[in-house]
Amino acid sequence: MTETGRQSAPEEDPTAAVAQQEQLPPDERTTIAEYARGWWQGVRAGDLGSLPIVVGLLLITVIFTYLNERFLSSINFVNLITQTSPLAIIAIGIVFVLVIAEVDLSVGYLSGVSAVLLARFLGEEQWPWFAAVLAVLAVGAFVGFVQGWLVAKIGLPSLIVTLGGLVGLNGLVLIFIGGRGTIVVQNDVIIDISNRYLPNVLSYVVVVVCAVLFAAYQLLRRQRRLKARLTPTPTVIIAIRVAALLAIGLAAVTFAARSRGIPVVGLLLLILLVVFTMVLQRTSFGRHVYAVGGNPEAARRAGINVDRVRIACFMISGTMASLGGIVLASRLRSVDTGAGGGQIELNAIAAAVIGGTSLFGGRGRISAALLGALVIMGVDNGMGLLGLSSGAKFVVTAVVLLAAVLVDSVARRGRTRSGMA
């Protein structure tokens, strides 16, 4: 884009002018040095990206390993994946709702209801597993639809609607459990989700295939940019990204292989990550979600059906809550009257926020929600190894959440000042 030149118009705010002059936007960086400099300037200006999460995860690992060296063991790593997956799945759904500047407090007990229904369909009704799973997912989508409709068409505040959902679904958990007390899940396929592990060879193959596909995708995009006469991503940068992905993936699989290997649910998470990232970043629906979150009036005037986008986001949140419930039932192998409890919804929102999703809408990424879930469950796991009481765990989790929001707040002030909010 060198033809347009980059003159700076006299700005009212000199710091903004300086920030704009110094920082090359992503599509004009052509060397590693420029990328690195651009990234560092972004950080100084407040655009931290995934930096807080990564730093946070490192801190957590260091602190908890110091306190109990079992934290950084293969067996704990594998356990962590299984423990994190229900929360991560629910957090993925919540990202959609948060991006449109709404909230869904019902996801916790919706996952509970889903788990109970699944257990009953499989046990008492003897349905095949795919029928039970589909039915439960449909329930989640339906609950999401009802809540989304109330928010979008009637105009009720989502906080109140989903709070009502939370209470009502809690009641439904108790009603559906009835006098049974505990319902055991015995279906092998369902149990396998959380308790079966991929053969290590398969895990390695998956990592390599992912790296290859990722590289192919990046190169394809680069080709298209060249064809459109735009500045392409340098091949060096692509190589670094692919290498990093490969390294992290192989390291994770190798580490897990020393214990039981990657659980099946890990593969499920990977698939969900890829699919939903594509939906949010590469489809017009995803674009509309960001627009409705950023400026609903602008979206409306652009011809976007804002109501339909809102309802769709709540349906996604509901469906993912149900899926999270299925995975949780798989892990616990039973459901009881406490299903859906334990502040899952607050943890899911916290995970998304820690990962960088704004509560005010317009910002959020799927990968960040996964990392945020890892932070929350990592802290929980670490404290469990230390034998801390429930009370202590709650307090620590609260501190972590506040720290994350504080970092994001300070960063946002920096971003506003340099015009990147």
Next chain:
Amino acid sequence: MVSGERLSTAVTEGTEAPLLELRGVSKRFGAVQALAGVDLTLHRNEVVALVGDNGAGKSTLIKGVAGIHPFDEGEIWFEGERVQINGPADSAALGIEVVYQDLALADNLDAVQNMYLGREVKSSLGFLDEERMERAAGDTMRDLAVTTLGSVRQRVAALSGGQRQSVAVAKAVMWNSKVVILDEPTAALGVAQTRQVLDLVKRLGDQGLGVIVITHNLHDVFEVADRVAVLRLGQMVATFPADGTTQQEIVEAITAGELKEIPGMTTDKRAETA
């Protein structure tokens, strides 16, 4: 009492049919007659400044053309043919685009994403064709000679007021629009940014579009307008060619232009100045 002069449009422009012509349009909101018998003509390659005091009916007139509050009476002619504008889709289909005062941009998206909002281009697989959109957006900015934007991939929140206005105008112009209406485009801008936007408006006129600019700022009027249309209390009281009038004359028309009918009073016939 000062009377404004109404010039025949045949004198100011050539013999080509006007791009947009409003004949005797009226709009009433309950007991309030917001517009009464307004005539307005717009030609290709022409910038018309629509001026008037608060409450004169400028926004109502624009919203009628845009289809948001369709007119109660009167005729709309577009490129020599009678048309009906009953909703925003009708005006968009004709090629009429409006840049509202609040710009309607999403701050969390970049310029390309805003310009293509609601009209995203997809590749054969159904995913967004980012490269094509970025190329086209960059070309549009280049064609409009917007040099101060730098990258079309900057978040709109990071742009200055003038740059945001440029993005909003580019968004309106990208879609084979024939008529572009701007509502107070420089109201919130500083001196340098106002300059940017006015240059852009002039260029739009040069490129064959018809432009209507609503403004309070008489300095802007003399910068860009070919003609000035003055509304007062819902009536078109005067039309001047920009280089044939003075600020004084326009102000007098805005504040005391002669009305065909006084709201709330039945009048005997006043002599119409032809």
